[in-house]
Amino acid sequence: MPPTNPRTALEHLGLTLPPPPAPGGNYMSAKTAGNIVYLAGVISQTPDGIITGTLGLDRNIEEGYAAARSCALLQLAVLESHLGSLEKIRGIITVNGYVNSVPGFADSPKVINGASDLFLAIFGEPGRHVRAAIGVSGLPRHALVELQMTVEI
Amino acid sequence: MPPTNPRTALEHLGLTLPPPPAPGGNYMSAKTAGNIVYLAGVISQTPDGIITGTLGLDRNIEEGYAAARSCALLQLAVLESHLGSLEKIRGIITVNGYVNSVPGFADSPKVINGASDLFLAIFGEPGRHVRAAIGVSGLPRHALVELQMTVEI
Amino acid sequence: MPPTNPRTALEHLGLTLPPPPAPGGNYMSAKTAGNIVYLAGVISQTPDGIITGTLGLDRNIEEGYAAARSCALLQLAVLESHLGSLEKIRGIITVNGYVNSVPGFADSPKVINGASDLFLAIFGEPGRHVRAAIGVSGLPRHALVELQMTVEI
Numbered sequence: 001m002p003p004t005n006p007r008t009a010l011e012h013l014g015l016t017l018p019p020p021p022a023p024g025g026n027y028m029s030a031k032t033a034g035n036i037v038y039l040a041g042v043i044s045q046t047p048d049g050i051i052t053g054t055l056g057l058d059r060n061i062e063e064g065y066a067a068a069r070s071c072a073l074l075q076l077a078v079l080e081s082h083l084g085s086l087e088k089i090r091g092i093i094t095v096n097g098y099v100n101s102v103p104g105f106a107d108s109p110k111v112i113n114g115a116s117d118l119f120l121a122i123f124g125e126p127g128r129h130v131r132a133a134i135g136v137s138g139l140p141r142h143a144l145v146e147l148q149m150t151v152e153i
Numbered sequence: 154m155p156p157t158n159p160r161t162a163l164e165h166l167g168l169t170l171p172p173p174p175a176p177g178g179n180y181m182s183a184k185t186a187g188n189i190v191y192l193a194g195v196i197s198q199t200p201d202g203i204i205t206g207t208l209g210l211d212r213n214i215e216e217g218y219a220a221a222r223s224c225a226l227l228q229l230a231v232l233e234s235h236l237g238s239l240e241k242i243r244g245i246i247t248v249n250g251y252v253n254s255v256p257g258f259a260d261s262p263k264v265i266n267g268a269s270d271l272f273l274a275i276f277g278e279p280g281r282h283v284r285a286a287i288g289v290s291g292l293p294r295h296a297l298v299e300l301q302m303t304v305e306i
Numbered sequence: 307m308p309p310t311n312p313r314t315a316l317e318h319l320g321l322t323l324p325p326p327p328a329p330g331g332n333y334m335s336a337k338t339a340g341n342i343v344y345l346a347g348v349i350s351q352t353p354d355g356i357i358t359g360t361l362g363l364d365r366n367i368e369e370g371y372a373a374a375r376s377c378a379l380l381q382l383a384v385l386e387s388h389l390g391s392l393e394k395i396r397g398i399i400t401v402n403g404y405v406n407s408v409p410g411f412a413d414s415p416k417v418i419n420g421a422s423d424l425f426l427a428i429f430g431e432p433g434r435h436v437r438a439a440i441g442v443s444g445l446p447r448h449a450l451v452e453l454q455m456t457v458e459i
Contacts, residue, residue: 025415026422027437031399033458034341035187038400041438054410093184094191096301098440103256103409104207105291109178116179131180132194132301134251135291138411138441148402148438152186188340246337247344249454256409257360258444262331269332284333285347285454287404288444305339 006076006086009122017077018047024140030082036093037082037151042074043143052142055135056102059144061110068097068114071147075115076122079151090152091126092119098146101135108133115147159229159239162275171200173230177293183235189246190235190304195227196296205295208288209255212297214263221250221267224300229275232304243305244279245272251299254288261286268300312382312392315428324353326383330446336388342399343388343457348380349449358448361441362408365450367416374403374420377453382428385457396458397432398425404452407441414439421453 010017021042023029029040044051044067051067053059059067080086097112099105112133119127129149139146163170174195176182182193197204197220204220206212212220233239250265252258265286272280282302292299316323327348329335335346350357350373357373359365365373386392403418405411418439425433435455445452 023437025419025437025439026426026434027401028434029436031397031434031436033397033399038436038456040436041440091184091186093186095180096438098438099291100410101291103290103443104253104295106293106295108291109293113178120179128179128181128184130182130184130191130193131176131178132249132251132299133178133293134194134289134299136440137256137290137409137443138405138407138414140412140415140439142410142412146438146440150191244337244339246339248333252444254444256443257406257448259446259448261444262446266331273332281332281334281337283335283337283344283346283454284329284331285402285404285452286331286446287347287442287452290409290443303344 006122013121017080018073020077020081021074029078035152037153039075039078039149041146041148042071043140044070044145046070050141051144053144054100054102055111056105061107064099064111064144065114067145068112068147069118071145072115072118075147075149088153092123092129093150093152095129095131096148097133098136098139100139100144105135108135111145159275166274170230170233171226173234174227182231188306190306192228192231192302194299194301195224196293197223197298199223203294204297206297207253207255208264209258214260217252217264217297218267220298221265221300222271224298225268225271228300228302241306245276245282246303246305248282248284249301250286251289251292253292253297258288261288264298312428319427323383323386324379326387327380335384341458343459345381345384345455347452347454348377349446350376350451352376356447357450359450360406360408361417362411367413370405370417370450371420373451374418374453375424377451378421378424381453381455389459394459398429398435399456399458401435401437402454403439404442404445406445406450411441414441417451
């Protein structure tokens with residue numbers, strides 16, 4: 001399989017990148033050390049606003065999946081802004097997904113697949129990554145999902 | 154002290170590695186970038202099934218310790234499968250342990266010691282690592298413990 | 307802007323570093339791999355004891371901010387002990403802040419700014435980092451904040 005061109009893959013999926021989100025505190029969105037780009041956590045949002053809510057209370061898995069996917073798109077926007085081009089990415093390394101959820105919520109993997117599936121669709125096999133999916137009791141601005149990651153360039 | 158051979162150490166402890174667990178979503182178990190192997194989070198389990206439960210509700214610290222140790226064994230299985238041999242490991246760098254627990258649970262370090270103690274027993278001083286132990290409100294498949302880590306090769 | 311000397315910056319702020327905290331389990335406080343120093347999570351404390359509590363229950367954002375700042379000072383103490391001098395630090399890369407909080411707590415970024423603001427004051431722009439701020443349901447020893455991070459040397 002030839003390497004996927006991420007911009008072409010985005011177009012084939014009918015996706016456009018949102019503006020990269022401004023950091024929600026006194027930090028930066030991306031920082032490179034050696035061949036690794038470290039990305040700050042981004043919270044789920046669309047151009048219409050934050051995707052808020054709590055899995056198992058007022059949000060279901062399908063909505064969580066869409067929220068995780070929104071985080072992945074935002075991280076791609078951060079990466080394009082930071083690197084100049086998504087083609088500089090050799091692969092996605094780690095994805096940590098935090099799901100705002102009721103106690104005992106056990107399906108965070110199905111939620112975070114919304115990000116993982118997108119990275120595979122955009123980058124092909126180099127987009128496959130290691131991951132942790134965790135249910136937590138509170139995210140910034142009542143967001144439904146937060147996604148933190150590292151990328152190799 | 155001469156470097157420990159991890160396979161010999163496992164035998165001395167009477168331990169056998171379980172099969173490496175299949176990823177619980179659209180991701181991979183291990184990915185190398187440079188000299189670092191990044192490992193996906195694994196959830197506590199034995200060949201009999203997932204070790205489920207909630208610390209402070211239906212599980213005690215001893216059970217949590219055993220669950221963290223099961224995660225450590227699973228990560229060793231992942232590493233042996235990924236690297237071909239545990240002898241390629243120069244050291245454990247980071248361990249992040251998440252404990253499914255009631256609000257206010259304060260003893261996650263005692264739980265995650267179940268993993269840390271094993272890494273020291275298997276690798277000697279190079280097995281000593283930095284760590285964070287966090288109480289969370291939900292883990293995949295109702296697991297009691299999840300463990301994510303990085304290793305230097 | 308000339309690079310900031312971190313010791314001079316500490317003095318200008320009237321700050322002295324506390325003793326580096328002893329690990330609360332079978333692990334180490336700092337470990338270097340390549341150019342990266344990985345730091346274990348430290349919990350909020352002063353020489354008088356652990357800063358405990360729960361955001362949204364018995365602690366407010368101002369108290370959380372001070373707790374995060376105490377974690378940052380402790381990590382600087384760990385780094386000085388590990389490296390010999392803070393001048394070996396080229397920059398802060400990642401900061402993960404965990405806030406012990408009630409379900410639905412949405413202001414962890416305002417809390418973790420207590421650490422981020424200090425790193426900027428001490429190191430200038432190289433102190434700016436990527437970050438995730440997460441509300442969790444339990445931290446070691448009932449601590450209010452835990453801070454885990456990586457640094458480039």
